[in-house]
Amino acid sequence: xxxxxxxxxxxxxxxxxxxxxxxxxxxxxxxxxxxxxxxxxxxxxxxxxxxxxxxxxxxxxxxxxxxxxxxxxxxxxxxxxxxxxxxxxxxxxxxxxxxxxxxxxxxxxxxxxxxxxxxxxxxxxxxxxxxxxxxxxxxxxxxxxxxxxxxxxxxxxxxxxxxxxxxxxxxxxxxxxxxxxxxxxxxxxxxxxxxxxxxxxxxxxxxxxxxxxxxxxxxxxxxxxxxxxxxxxxxxxxxxxxxxxxxxxxxxxxxxxxxxxxxxxxxxxxxxxxxxxxxxxxxxxxxxxxxxxxxxxxxxxxxxxxxxxxxxxxxxxxxxxxxxxxxxxxxxxxxxxxxxxxxxxxxxxxxxxxxxxxxxxxxxxxxxxxxxxxxxxxxxxxxxxxxxxxxxxxxxxxxxxxxxxxxxxxxxxxxxxxxxxxxxxxxxxxxxxxxxxxxxxxxxxxxxxxxxxxxxxxxxxxxxxxxxxxxxxxxxxxxxxxxxxxxxxxxxxxxxxxxxxxxxxxxxxxxxxxxxxxxxxxxxxxxxxxxxxxxxxxxxxxxxxxxxxxxxxxxxxxxxxxxxxxxxxxxxxxxxxxxxxxxxxxxxxxxxxx
Numbered sequence: 001x002x003x004x005x006x007x008x009x010x011x012x013x014x015x016x017x018x019x020x021x022x023x024x025x026x027x028x029x030x031x032x033x034x035x036x037x038x039x040x041x042x043x044x045x046x047x048x049x050x051x052x053x054x055x056x057x058x059x060x061x062x063x064x065x066x067x068x069x070x071x072x073x074x075x076x077x078x079x080x081x082x083x084x085x086x087x088x089x090x091x092x093x094x095x096x097x098x099x100x101x102x103x104x105x106x107x108x109x110x111x112x113x114x115x116x117x118x119x120x121x122x123x124x125x126x127x128x129x130x131x132x133x134x135x136x137x138x139x140x141x142x143x144x145x146x147x148x149x150x151x152x153x154x155x156x157x158x159x160x161x162x163x164x165x166x167x168x169x170x171x172x173x174x175x176x177x178x179x180x181x182x183x184x185x186x187x188x189x190x191x192x193x194x195x196x197x198x199x200x201x202x203x204x205x206x207x208x209x210x211x212x213x214x215x216x217x218x219x220x221x222x223x224x225x226x227x228x229x230x231x232x233x234x235x236x237x238x239x240x241x242x243x244x245x246x247x248x249x250x251x252x253x254x255x256x257x258x259x260x261x262x263x264x265x266x267x268x269x270x271x272x273x274x275x276x277x278x279x280x281x282x283x284x285x286x287x288x289x290x291x292x293x294x295x296x297x298x299x300x301x302x303x304x305x306x307x308x309x310x311x312x313x314x315x316x317x318x319x320x321x322x323x324x325x326x327x328x329x330x331x332x333x334x335x336x337x338x339x340x341x342x343x344x345x346x347x348x349x350x351x352x353x354x355x356x357x358x359x360x361x362x363x364x365x366x367x368x369x370x371x372x373x374x375x376x377x378x379x380x381x382x383x384x385x386x387x388x389x390x391x392x393x394x395x396x397x398x399x400x401x402x403x404x405x406x407x408x409x410x411x412x413x414x415x416x417x418x419x420x421x422x423x424x425x426x427x428x429x430x431x432x433x434x435x436x437x438x439x440x441x442x443x444x445x446x447x448x449x450x451x452x453x454x455x456x457x458x459x460x461x462x463x464x465x466x467x468x469x470x471x472x473x474x475x476x477x478x479x480x481x482x483x484x485x486x487x488x489x490x491x492x493x494x495x496x497x498x499x500x501x502x503x504x505x506x507x508x509x510x511x512x513x514x515x516x517x518x519x520x521x522x523x524x525x526x527x528x529x530x531x532x533x534x535x536x537x538x539x540x541x542x543x544x545x546x547x548x549x550x551x552x553x554x555x556x557x558x559x560x561x562x563x564x565x566x567x568x569x570x571x572x573x574x575x576x577x578x579x580x581x582x583x584x585x586x587x588x589x590x591x592x593x594x
Contacts (some may be wrong), residue, residue, distance in 0.1 A: 052400070056123065057130035065124040072120055076111035079103065083110060083251060113254065114222065125217050132210045139203050141370040147186060150193035150509035154525035157509075161543050162523045167550040169520050172512035177547045179542065180508060193511035199529075205499025208492055215489035219482035226481045228252035228261070235346055235472045236326055239267030242477065262316040262479070266294035269304075271473045272326055275400050283355055283400055288474045290322050305473075317479050324474030326351045326358055329384055331406050332465040333364050341367040341462075346470040349384050350427055357396040358384040360427045362409070362464075363416055369462050370413065377416045379429045380464070383408040407466050410446035411437040411457060437461065505529045508539060510546070519553050522546070 055061055080088035089109050093100040107114030127370065154160055165172070176194045180187040185196035230247035232240050242265065244258045274287040289308045295301060296315055305313050313320040326349060333342035342364055349360035364378035387399035388406035395408065415433035417424060424430055437445035437458050447455045449466040451458055456463045506528040515521045524543050526535040 003046060030104065035220040047264070053130065057292050059131075062124065062127045062131065065120055065127060068120050069117075069124060072117050074398070075108045079111070081110060081112075083113070085235075100413075121217070121221070121569055125214065128210055128214050132207060132214070135203075136207055139207060142203075143200065145192075145196035146188050147195040147507055149190035149195055150511050150525070154509060154511060154523045157525040157527050159526040159539045160524070161539065162268040162521065163547065163552050164519045164521055165550040166516070166553040167520055169514055172520060172522055172546070172550050173510065176510035176512070176546055179545055180510075183542070185508065189392075192513050193509050196508045196510075197506070198508075199503050199505030201499055202503040202505045202529075203500075205496040207496070209496030209500060212493035212496055216486055216493065219486035219489060222482040223253075223480050223486065225253040225255040226260070226477060229476065229478045230257050231350055231474065231476050233324075233326075233472055233474050234268045235348065235470055236268055237470075239265060240475070241265040262318045263298060263313040264294060264296045264300070264318070266292045266305075266313065266320065268292055271464075271471045273325060273401070285400075288322070288325070290475075293318075316503050317481070319478050320479070321476045322473060323476045324351070326356060326472055326474070327384055327386060327402070327405075328470045328472050329382065329466060330468040330470055331362060331469055333362075333378065333462065334465075335453060335462045336373075336460055337366045337369065337372040339367075339426075341368075344467050346472075347382065348472050349382055353396070354400065356400045357395075357397040358386075360384075361429045363418070363426070363429070365416060365418055368462070376413050377418075378462075379412040379416055379431075379434055381410045381412075381429060402469060405451060405469055407449045408446060409449065409464060410444055411455075411464075413437060413461065482490050504534070506535050508537070508542065520550075522550060535588050 012554040025528070032450045080092050082089045093104075093109075096103075103109055111117055116414055151157065155162075173189055173192075173194050177187045177189060179197075180194065180196040183198070185198045186200075187196035189195075190362065212420065223446065228250070229252070230250040232246065232248055234240055240259050244250060269291045271290045272287055273285055273289075275285045276282050276286060289306050291304065291306050292313065293302050293304050293313065294313060295303065307313050307320060307322045309322060312322075328346035329342050330346045331342060332340060332344050335341050347360065347362050349358035351358050360382050362378075362380040362382050368376055368378055370376050383395060385395065385397040385404075385408075386401060387397050387403040389396075389398050390404075412429065412434040414435045417430040417433060439445045439458065445458055449455055449464075451466055451468055454465040455465050506526060508524065508526045511523040514519055524546070525541060526534040526539040
């Protein structure tokens, strides 16, 4: 009569008696450091240093530091930063008398360069390095080593199956080793059993994830320290050279040197924009591009390039993006004698909405004399609509293209304040020392002009002619060092995290020994690092294949021949038995993953 024995256990392996070697069977399934028994560190400075180092390089502290870093970045996105927009930061200070001093003391106006944010950043960096270095050496040692030998009692492992066969033990072991290697296990024979292990890429993914985090941190820090970013508004036909004085505004990292600016120049040939004329997307750009000619270095050959949104011009390590577009009315200003003091000069205005309703200031700083022959300066508040809705409509453009352009001017005279030694915006008038031109009703003198129309100033003070319209484009020149490293680190981090989550590390042992009756007894057992590993299913599949090569043998000579005896079932828990009420339990590794 033939018998097929199958035993599974929901009890965790024990380390007493015959099962003392089960601890070795489940050892080194992870590179995480072993948890020590709780207790105070040894007295003395060295003991405290060792305790602090263990805490810093632990998973819980690393997660806490990562959480603090994320929370610390929130004020940087909500509160205006000095290094990003100094004007908004100053405006916030002036409008918040109580909060502003508190924010200054906490460094909330320069979060990313503050002491506390840098401390969190550096501690996280040290924590990751302190975790990775020992685990890397341990993982290399595991790769160079071999899976541990089989425990003395395989039936104490979570997944187990056994049967008797007439094949020789050596044949069983050789077949098992070949089968396991075919399934990409690392297998070798130890005594009377074959030991195999699979899933090393789990730890490789875990280490790759941590290393990628370090690469991202270094790349982020390097980029912030050496980056630069500048903006320049260029009229059609005008040019730009990549020097610090050419920028309208410029900001850079703390370690950036202006000598590191890439030598290149470009000029704006023309801007072309077309827009959806009808429908729900009316006014949405269809074509939005700037044609430029550029040259690299002082004597580089001139080349042509069309810059579009998200398709920048790349020169050495710098990128030139097209970020904005607007209009510049062309004006001619004459004084009281009829002498030209501004000859067909384009004055760029800033857009206020998606239909390019624009505003700005016109400043005549030199050469003007009033009706009395006195030197003065002229200032005009300008409001421009590329598509005016007509008389009685609101002062808002109805379309971004030049379909019915209109320019509204209001006039002032006096001192513009440009010679006072204080910086001021070219798009705003400082009216402190300016006087209004008055109309016949004693109100501020203002007028709406079509292209070609002239606005005479009151009392023969001169005139302003609206000669035409010129377009301009806004460009942003940036250099972000190590951005490629940051992107590569992010990709590797995602792949490493996926590997550490979905790859399961497990071990399988196959023992084949001759029994007292001369019949070979085959035992197979498996052990996974976590309960999510499907070790019983995999072990059942392997046992079924090995059973084909070494089928079951009857227990007694008088038993009928059973060539079609059933294969051993896939190992699983027998929860209905009183001896194993628990679910399948996998031997825990040395410590939790970091």
